[in-house]
Amino acid sequence: xxxPSTYEPKGAVMRWMDTRLPIVRMxxxxxxxxxxxxxxxxxxxxxxxxxxxxxxxxxGVILGMHYVAHIDHAFDSVQRIRRDVPYGWLMQSAHAVGAxxxxxxxxxxxxxxxxxxxxxxxxxxxxxxxxxxxLVMMATAFLGYTLPWxxxxxxxxxxxxxxxxxxxxxxxxxxxxxxxxxAVDNATLNRFxxxxxxxPFIIAALSGLHVWALHVTGSSNPIGVSSxxxxxxxxxxxxxxxxxxxxxxxxxxxxxxxxFYLPDALGHADxxxxxxxxxxxxHIVPEWYFLPFYxxxxxxxxxxxxxxxxxxxxxxxFVLPWLDTSRVRSMRFRPIARWxxxxxxxxxxxxxxxxxxVPDDYAIKIGDGGITFYRLGQISTLYYFAYFIVILPxxxxxxxxxxxxxxxxxxxxxxxxxxxxxxxxxxxx
Amino acid sequence: xxxxGLIHHDDIVEDDGKRDFIFLLAGAAGAVGAASIVWxxxxxxxxxxxxxxxxxxxxxxxxxxxxEQLKVLWRGAPVFVRHRTAAEIAEAExxxxxxxxxxxxDADRLVPGPDGALKPEYLVQVGVCTHFGCVPVGEAGDYxxxxxxxxxxHYDTSGRIRxxxxxxxxxxxxxxxxxDTVIKVG
Numbered sequence: 001x002x003x004p005s006t007y008e009p010k011g012a013v014m015r016w017m018d019t020r021l022p023i024v025r026m027x028x029x030x031x032x033x034x035x036x037x038x039x040x041x042x043x044x045x046x047x048x049x050x051x052x053x054x055x056x057x058x059x060g061v062i063l064g065m066h067y068v069a070h071i072d073h074a075f076d077s078v079q080r081i082r083r084d085v086p087y088g089w090l091m092q093s094a095h096a097v098g099a100x101x102x103x104x105x106x107x108x109x110x111x112x113x114x115x116x117x118x119x120x121x122x123x124x125x126x127x128x129x130x131x132x133x134x135l136v137m138m139a140t141a142f143l144g145y146t147l148p149w150x151x152x153x154x155x156x157x158x159x160x161x162x163x164x165x166x167x168x169x170x171x172x173x174x175x176x177x178x179x180x181x182x183a184v185d186n187a188t189l190n191r192f193x194x195x196x197x198x199x200p201f202i203i204a205a206l207s208g209l210h211v212w213a214l215h216v217t218g219s220s221n222p223i224g225v226s227s228x229x230x231x232x233x234x235x236x237x238x239x240x241x242x243x244x245x246x247x248x249x250x251x252x253x254x255x256x257x258x259x260f261y262l263p264d265a266l267g268h269a270d271x272x273x274x275x276x277x278x279x280x281x282x283h284i285v286p287e288w289y290f291l292p293f294y295x296x297x298x299x300x301x302x303x304x305x306x307x308x309x310x311x312x313x314x315x316x317x318f319v320l321p322w323l324d325t326s327r328v329r330s331m332r333f334r335p336i337a338r339w340x341x342x343x344x345x346x347x348x349x350x351x352x353x354x355x356x357x358v359p360d361d362y363a364i365k366i367g368d369g370g371i372t373f374y375r376l377g378q379i380s381t382l383y384y385f386a387y388f389i390v391i392l393p394x395x396x397x398x399x400x401x402x403x404x405x406x407x408x409x410x411x412x413x414x415x416x417x418x419x420x421x422x423x424x425x426x427x428x429x
Numbered sequence: 430x431x432x433x434g435l436i437h438h439d440d441i442v443e444d445d446g447k448r449d450f451i452f453l454l455a456g457a458a459g460a461v462g463a464a465s466i467v468w469x470x471x472x473x474x475x476x477x478x479x480x481x482x483x484x485x486x487x488x489x490x491x492x493x494x495x496x497e498q499l500k501v502l503w504r505g506a507p508v509f510v511r512h513r514t515a516a517e518i519a520e521a522e523x524x525x526x527x528x529x530x531x532x533x534x535d536a537d538r539l540v541p542g543p544d545g546a547l548k549p550e551y552l553v554q555v556g557v558c559t560h561f562g563c564v565p566v567g568e569a570g571d572y573x574x575x576x577x578x579x580x581x582x583h584y585d586t587s588g589r590i591r592x593x594x595x596x597x598x599x600x601x602x603x604x605x606x607x608x609d610t611v612i613k614v615g
Contacts, residue, residue, distance in 0.1 A: 158562040163561070176476060183506040187477065191474065277564075280566075280577075304596075306594065360581060
């Protein structure tokens with residue numbers, strides 16, 4: 001896909017450099033990288049995610065200059081950042097809102113990959129690296145949420161580290177090893193801060209591998225037909241740099257709306273109460289981006305089974321390339337699968353809704369009874385797993401896909417906007 | 430090349446039997462060395478000496494009125510000392526063991542006083558839900574004992590799990606009576 005490099009160093013200095021460290025060549029090859037010309041806006045989230053990571057690292061390093069990782073000072077130091085540090089309000093809000101925006105973008109990116117079959121051969125490794133990035137992102141977000149040392153920070157950390165306590169035999173020891181004590185305490189806060197600082201750089205390294213793998217196989221595209229002829233692709237710059245920049249602008253408008261008008265809307269009010277190990281908040285919920293997994297965790301009334309189910313919900317993504325038996329990548333040409341996919345998206349939202357609800361409350365009221373969040377969460381969990389381990393494997397074998405265009409170029413010639421035929425001026429007689 | 434007196438690596442004929450032994454030995458020594466370096470890197474995350482030193486506390490239980498509960502921080506987690514009412518004790522003792530997910534009699538969950546007799550009015554337990562470590566709310570839930578607001582576990586008046594996702598009864602910490610009204614936890 002990448003093809004031989006077309007970079008020609010200009011001038012003696014550039015030639016000298018090119019034979020020693022061909023970094024300019026690498027940049028030039030990135031810019032001229034042949035990219036399918038039919039990419040739609042769902043393909044702009046890669047660039048948006050790169051921006052998100054940069055925002056988090058820059059604001060995070062700055063927050064680290066003012067934050068104090070000690071149980072007696074952490075909460076107050078975050079309040080000091082918000083009130084007293086010059087532009088601290090901006091840095092803290094950008095970091096907190098930025099985390100939500102990061103997850104928003106990564107979910108869009110993942111749903112795109114699911115719909116257009118971007119995980120299929122030859123992009124399995126690309127997809128798996130993406131899953132790893134998502135996993136490290138989740139860990140980073142969880143560790144970071146502990147740092148402000150509010151009630152949700154403390155109790156969230158208690159519940160999540162409790163997962164490790166469910167491991168048979170070694171569970172309690174493992175949990176106390178992670179905490180550095182009998183319960184979440186100063187030792188825990190310190191190490192969480194250290195790891196929260198480390199993991200973003202792991203994400204950056206994995207992103208490097210992700211882009212490397214992408215540049216070996218080339219981008220997938222909305223019709224899922226591999227690039228075949230020269231007219232199927234366009235150089236990355238200026239066509240897709242400009243498209244990405246437009247998408248980034250729209251994304252930043254949404255980001256700015258939350259940042260400047262609703263900086264706390266995505267957080268939880270209880271986190272403005274300092275952590276109290278003697279009092280659990282009446283209703284513990286994770287951040288919105290973990291809610292679907294929280295609902296899966298609570299879908300079974302057994303501790304270990306709940307954790308295994310939740311881990312399974314992520315693990316199943318790693319093996320997805322081998323679960324989906326259909327050779328057709330894009331769901332545009334899979335008339336049945338696309339409906340199952342839309343229901344999958346809906347159930348993901350329902351899972352999120354169930355994760356936010358109290359298990360015994362009614363999600364849907366029918367007369368005196370109804371369907372509780374617990375029951376609805378179970379139904380949605382069932383669909384979540386069925387989609388991956390029943391529907392996709394079977395559907396690939398029995399579904400008749402719609403006929404696909406021969407190439408990207410052909411698809412555009414057949415269905416795209418055609419230039420209007422030139423008007424032939426007939427001289428008046 | 431031979432004419433200049435040097436042998437290229439590709440032309441070396443290996444004595445595989447001898448090499449295998451050397452590889453195994455070197456590999457094993459290397460693995461032991463690596464493990465001895467990695468172990469401190471892993472073990473440093475465990476409980477530090479000062480954390481371990483904060484192991485035990487004394488609690489004056491005489492100050493707790495009937496029907497009240499004292500919450501004390503022990504090893505970073507709350508300990509509940511409840512002065513139970515006669516009705517609560519009766520309720521705890523009347524339960525059919527077959528109905529319990531984690532069977533234990535009320536007496537199993539108590540420690541004898543200085544005179545060797547149980548004091549059923551004082552129930553001492555770690556106030557940490559055995560599910561994911563939240564602090565249960567007292568005098569709540571379907572069994573009049575404790576209710577964990579996090580994921581809906583119900584405990585009875587003896588702190589035994591009755592309903593919900595928690596796998597075990599509330600833990601009873603190691604404790605002893607120093608006198609009629611003072612206990613030492615830990």
